[in-house]
Amino acid sequence: SPIVAAFIAHTPGSAAAYAEACEHFPGGVTHDTRYVRPHPLAIARAAGPRKWDVDGNEYVDYAGGHGALILGHAHPAVTAAVAEQLAKGTHYGANHALENRWAALIKSMVPSAEMIRFTNSGTEATLMALRVARAATGRKKLLRLRGHFHGWHDHVAFGVTNHFDGTPTPGILEGLSDNVLLADPNDEAGLSALMAAHGSEIAAAILEPTGSTYGQVPLRESFVHLLRAETAKHGAVLVFDEVVTGFRVSKGGAQEVLGIRPDLTTLAKILAGGLPGGAVVGRRDLLELLDLERAAARGVEKIPHQGTYNANPLSAAAGIATLEILRDTDAIARAHATAATLRGAMNAVLDEMSVPWAVYGSHTGVHIFTNWKRLPITPASFDPLAMGYADLKVPRGLQTVTRLLLAMRTHGVDFSPWPGGPVSAVHGPAEVDATITAFRAALRDLRA
């Protein structure tokens, strides 16, 4: 295809780097979603909303550090805070002042955060949240929403990374899947029936509160409220996985906007300002199960938790610098506004070129619905809330999406592969213009 040929001619350095990477890494990548055929980009440096590959090509970036970089790449306040801390040491193997400041900031921003336990990633945070819920309730079962992603550990990977449909994942004990119930997002009758049948066995219900993949498959607010009511009624722990939505949807995350108080919340990505980090926050009585004396006072064994890099000083420094900016400025609102402008401008291009797709999303999300099922939609009639996972979630490697991603890259824009991406607070009019120019050119290439 001319699109693939143009991309290969444009990125010889990335191709060479990928050939070497294949010698080292299974599939030549270190994260499952990075691989887009014929090869991923090899990036040499990044600043603000832009990045440059090893061939010197410039891109408007919509990978956004997999969602960690709402302030863009190498934000001066963040790099200064990290550099300052670097000189003072990277690891004390002890309590330190920055972890206290970081925790106090989180508590001041996230409504349900009574106590905090830091982890190294979102995966570790959801693992701990589910462990706490099982310990607190003495129950085994987890309720998950089909297609929702909570990291790659064994309790949540099954039915997500492979097929998003409940199929057991190789290497994961099938017995674990016996203890996971999958509900369909937005199916309120189905949820109520499932809770009526199994509510008393469920330790925790976990969800991405604005829907999977940055809201690519959006959730109705009424569905989330119903889940809150049903979990409360049956004594199950409600876990908001705000790894994506935390500090993005608002300063206090999706829970603040929805007006829902989850029992536990998992945070990562923006939390640590682009360095590794995560946290479980929430109800004091639940998190106190990690406290030796409090657990003993209740006559239970404490939940074990170690982690060499938990709340490490560099992540704390980056996290504090980032969260303070988000707390004290209109950065989140600016990111939302730019995303809305971009969605509108991309839809105008689709209209002008009579392409039967749609661009949609909320908060910082830009989702390109490529209409792979050729559904009869018009931009005016397109309503993702009325559609389902099966329509909105594009199968991996679908030809049209791959060609769109490659053509966009050749024209200087790197979208995330779903396809779309999060907009940051430092994307501005110049990035919107460059994205629109590239989008028009890529659609022309796709037609040729």
Ligand code: PLP
């Ligand atoms: N939860 C959600 C909603 C995520 O999007 C992710 C990562 O993309 C995770 C959990 C896992 O976080 P991490 O990649 O830091 O382990």
